[in-house]
Amino acid sequence: MKVFVVGLNHKIADVDVREKLAFNGPKLEEGLLRFRQLPEVEEAIILSTCNRVELYANVRDPQKASESIKTFLSDFHNIRRESLDSALYIYDDISAARHILRVASSLDSMVVGEPQILGQLKDAFEMSLSKKTTGILLNKLMKKAISAAKRVRTETRIAENAVSISFAAVELAKKIFTDLSTKVFMLLGAGEMAELAARHLIGNGVKEVVVANRTYERACDLAKEFNGRPVNFDDFMQEMVRADIVICSTGAPTYILIKNQMQKVMKERKQRQVFIIDISVPRNIDPEINDLENVYLYNVDDLQGVVDTNLFERRKEAEKAEKIIEEELETFLKWQSSLDSVPTIKALREKAEEIKNDELGKLLHKLQDIGDKEREAIEYMATAIVNKLIHPPTAALKADTENKELLVAAIRRLYGINGERSED
Amino acid sequence: MGILLFEVALTFYFAATIVSITELFKGSKVTSRLMFLLAGAGFAVHSFSIVYRYVTAGHIPITNPHEATSFFAWCMVLIFFLLHFRYRVGLLSSFVLPIVFSMMLISSMLSREIKPLSPLLQSYWLGIHTVFAFLGNAAFAMAFGIGCMYLVQEHHVKSKRLGGLFERLPSLQTLDDINYRLITLGFPLLTLAIITGALWADSAWGRFWNWDARETWSLITWFIYAIVLHSRLVAGWRGRRAAILSMIGFLTIIIAFFGIKLLRKGLHVFL
Numbered sequence: 149m150k151v152f153v154v155g156l157n158h159k160i161a162d163v164d165v166r167e168k169l170a171f172n173g174p175k176l177e178e179g180l181l182r183f184r185q186l187p188e189v190e191e192a193i194i195l196s197t198c199n200r201v202e203l204y205a206n207v208r209d210p211q212k213a214s215e216s217i218k219t220f221l222s223d224f225h226n227i228r229r230e231s232l233d234s235a236l237y238i239y240d241d242i243s244a245a246r247h248i249l250r251v252a253s254s255l256d257s258m259v260v261g262e263p264q265i266l267g268q269l270k271d272a273f274e275m276s277l278s279k280k281t282t283g284i285l286l287n288k289l290m291k292k293a294i295s296a297a298k299r300v301r302t303e304t305r306i307a308e309n310a311v312s313i314s315f316a317a318v319e320l321a322k323k324i325f326t327d328l329s330t331k332v333f334m335l336l337g338a339g340e341m342a343e344l345a346a347r348h349l350i351g352n353g354v355k356e357v358v359v360a361n362r363t364y365e366r367a368c369d370l371a372k373e374f375n376g377r378p379v380n381f382d383d384f385m386q387e388m389v390r391a392d393i394v395i396c397s398t399g400a401p402t403y404i405l406i407k408n409q410m411q412k413v414m415k416e417r418k419q420r421q422v423f424i425i426d427i428s429v430p431r432n433i434d435p436e437i438n439d440l441e442n443v444y445l446y447n448v449d450d451l452q453g454v455v456d457t458n459l460f461e462r463r464k465e466a467e468k469a470e471k472i473i474e475e476e477l478e479t480f481l482k483w484q485s486s487l488d489s490v491p492t493i494k495a496l497r498e499k500a501e502e503i504k505n506d507e508l509g510k511l512l513h514k515l516q517d518i519g520d521k522e523r524e525a526i527e528y529m530a531t532a533i534v535n536k537l538i539h540p541p542t543a544a545l546k547a548d549t550e551n552k553e554l555l556v557a558a559i560r561r562l563y564g565i566n567g568e569r570s571e572d
Numbered sequence: 573m574g575i576l577l578f579e580v581a582l583t584f585y586f587a588a589t590i591v592s593i594t595e596l597f598k599g600s601k602v603t604s605r606l607m608f609l610l611a612g613a614g615f616a617v618h619s620f621s622i623v624y625r626y627v628t629a630g631h632i633p634i635t636n637p638h639e640a641t642s643f644f645a646w647c648m649v650l651i652f653f654l655l656h657f658r659y660r661v662g663l664l665s666s667f668v669l670p671i672v673f674s675m676m677l678i679s680s681m682l683s684r685e686i687k688p689l690s691p692l693l694q695s696y697w698l699g700i701h702t703v704f705a706f707l708g709n710a711a712f713a714m715a716f717g718i719g720c721m722y723l724v725q726e727h728h729v730k731s732k733r734l735g736g737l738f739e740r741l742p743s744l745q746t747l748d749d750i751n752y753r754l755i756t757l758g759f760p761l762l763t764l765a766i767i768t769g770a771l772w773a774d775s776a777w778g779r780f781w782n783w784d785a786r787e788t789w790s791l792i793t794w795f796i797y798a799i800v801l802h803s804r805l806v807a808g809w810r811g812r813r814a815a816i817l818s819m820i821g822f823l824t825i826i827i828a829f830f831g832i833k834l835l836r837k838g839l840h841v842f843l
Binding site: 322323324420 | 743744
C-alpha cells in the first residue's frame with residue numbers, strides 16, 4: 149500500500165508535450181476508469197490542468213505499477229512508449245505524498261501561491277469520488293492535502309503573492325489607460341497565472357476579449373469561459389493592432405514577438421498605447437520592445453518587483469510553507485503506518501494481554517485462599533479465551549487479501565486500538 | 573484699492589502654491605480641499621481686481637506688461653478650474669500653480685501705473701485680440717504642466733519603479749487626452765489671435781503682417797502646435813513625443829512673451 153505519482157508539469161515538459169498527455173473533457177472520465185482498472189492500481193485520481201498532468205494511485209509494487217501506467221498512457225494518448233520514459237517524473241511512498249501536498253499548496257505551481265490549483269485538485273478528487281475510484285488511502289491523503297493547502301494559505305503570505313501579481317497587473321493597466329471598458333484584451337496562450345491575471349482583468353471590465361492559442365480548441369474553450377472570441381494563433385499579429393492589453397503565456401521556447409514586428413504593429417495602430425504582460429518562462433516577448441514609445445512591457449519578475457521587492461520575505465514565507473507541509477506529511481505517515489498489519493497484530497495482542505492481566509489480577513486478589521492448582525486453571529482459561537477471541541482477526545490480518553488497509557482500519561476501530569483512528 | 577486686491581490675490585495664490593507643493597510629498601483630502609479653497613479665493617479676488625481695474629481705467633486691462641502677465645495667470649487659473657471639474661486630475665495643482673504664482677510674482681514686479689491708452693490701442697480689436705491670445709497661451713501653459721505630469725508618470729511606468737507620485741498621478745492616457753484637448757483648444761485661439769492681430773495691424777498700419785519679433789515668434793509657436801496636431805492625427809505621435817513637443821511650444825511662448833519684451837523692439841512695444 150503505497151502512494152504513487154506519475155506525471156509531468158510545466159517545469160519538465162513543454163506545452164506541446166503536456167497537451168498530448170492531457171485528459172480533457174470526456175477523456176478524463178474514460179481515462180480515470182481505465183487507469184483504475186489496471187491490475188496494479190488499487191486507487192486512482194487524475195489531475196489534468198494546463199500546467200500539469202498527474203496520475204495518483206495506491207499501488208503495491210511501484211516497479212510494476214510504473215510500467216503498467218506508462219503503457220496505459222502511451223495506449224490512451226497514442227504516444228510512443230519510449231518517449232514517455234524521459235518525459236515523466238515518478239514518486240512513490242513518502243515522496244509521492246509530499247509531492248501531492250506541495251501541489252495542493254501551490255508550492256509546485258508556475259506562480260507559487262496561485263489559488264486555482266487547489267480547486268482543480270478538488271475537482272479531480274470529486275471526479276474520483278463520484279466514479280468510486282479511490283479508497284481509504286487516497287481519500288485520506290486528499291483530505292490531508294486540502295487541509296495542508298488551507299493551512300499554507302492562512303498561515304503564510306504565499307497566496308498573497310499570486311493574487312497581488314494579478315492585482316498589480318490591473319493597477320498598472322489603470323495607470324496606463326483611462327477606462328478599461330473601452331479596451332480590447334488579448335490572451336495569448338494559457339497557463340495558471342495567465343488565466344488568473346486574465347480573469348482579474350476581465351473582472352474589471354474590458355470591452356472585448358480575444359483568445360489565441362496554438363491549439364484552436366483550447367482557444368475556443370477559453371474564449372467560451374471568458375466570453376470572448378477565439379482566433380488562430382497565426383493571426384495574433386493582426387490582432388495586436390487592435391489589442392490594448394495583452395497577456396502572453398505560450399510556452400514557446402523563443403520570442404514570438406520582436407522589436408521590428410512590434411514597430412510595424414505600433415505604426416498600424418497609430419501609436420496607441422499598449423500594455424503587454426509577458427508571463428511566459430522563458431520569455432516570449434523581446435524585452436527590447438519596452439524601449440518603443442507607448443509600449444509598456446512587463447514580465448512576471450517586473451510585476452513581482454512591483455508587488456514585493458523584498459526577496460528575503462518571500463523566501464521566509466516559502467520556508468514556512470514547506471514546514472507546514474512536513475508537519476502535515478508526518479501526521480499522514482503516522483496514520484498510514486497504523487494501517488500496517490504487523491503493528492496492528494502486535495497492538496491487538498498487547499491490548500488483549502493487558503485486559504487479561506488486569507482482570508486476572510483483580511480476580512486473584514479477591515480469591516486469596518485458593519491453591520496453586522486452581523490459580524493455574526483460571527489463568528489457563530483466561531489465556532485460552534483471549535487467544536480464541538483474537539485468533540480470527542489475527543488470521544485475517546495475516547492473510548494476503550485485497551483492501552487490507554480497510555480491514556486494518558476496521559479492526560483497529562472495533563477493538564479500540566489507539567493510534568490515529570479513521571476519524572473521518 | 574486695486575493694488576490691495578492684487579496683493580491679496582497674490583497672497584492667496586502663494587499659499588495655494590505652497591500647499592500644492594507639499595501635496596507632492598504627502599497629500600490628503602484635507603490638503604487638497606485647503607488648496608482649492610485658497611486657489612478659489614485667490615481667483616475670486618483676482619477676478620475682482622481685474623474688473624476693478626477695467627472700471628478704473630475705462631478700457632480692458634491688458635495694455636501693459638503688468639496687466640498682461642496678470643491676465644495670463646488669471647486665464648490659467650480659469651482653465652485649471654475647468655479642467656479640475658471636468659477630469660478631476662490628481663496633483664494637477666502641484667504642476668500648474670507654481671507657474672501661476674511665478675506669473676503673478678513677475679506681474680507684481682512690473683509697473684502697475686495706469687497710463688492713458690495710446691491712440692494706437694484705442695480699437696475694439698484690443699479686447700478681441702488679447703483675450704484670444706491669452707486664453708490660447710494659457711491653454712498651452714496648462715498643456716505644459718500636463719506634459720510634465722505625463723513625463724513623470726511615464727518614467728514611473730517605463731522604468732517599472734512605481735513609487736513616488738505613481739499612485740496619485742492620473743493614467744497616461746488621461747494625461748495624453750487632456751494634453752491633446754488643451755492643444756486643440758489653444759490652437760484655434762492662437763490662430764484667431766494671429767488673424768485678429770493681422771486685421772488690427774491692417775487697420776492701424778495698413779499692413780497685415782510686419783514681421784516684428786512678436787509676430788514672428790507667434791508664427792513659430794503656431795507652427796510648432798500645428799506640427800503637434802498634424803503628427804498626432806497623421807502619424808499618431810502621442811504620449812511622450814506630444815508631451816515634449818507641447819512643452820517646447822510653451823517655451824517659445826515664454827520667449828515670445830518675455831524675451832522680446834526685454835529687447836523692447838518691434839511694434840508690440842507697449843506689451
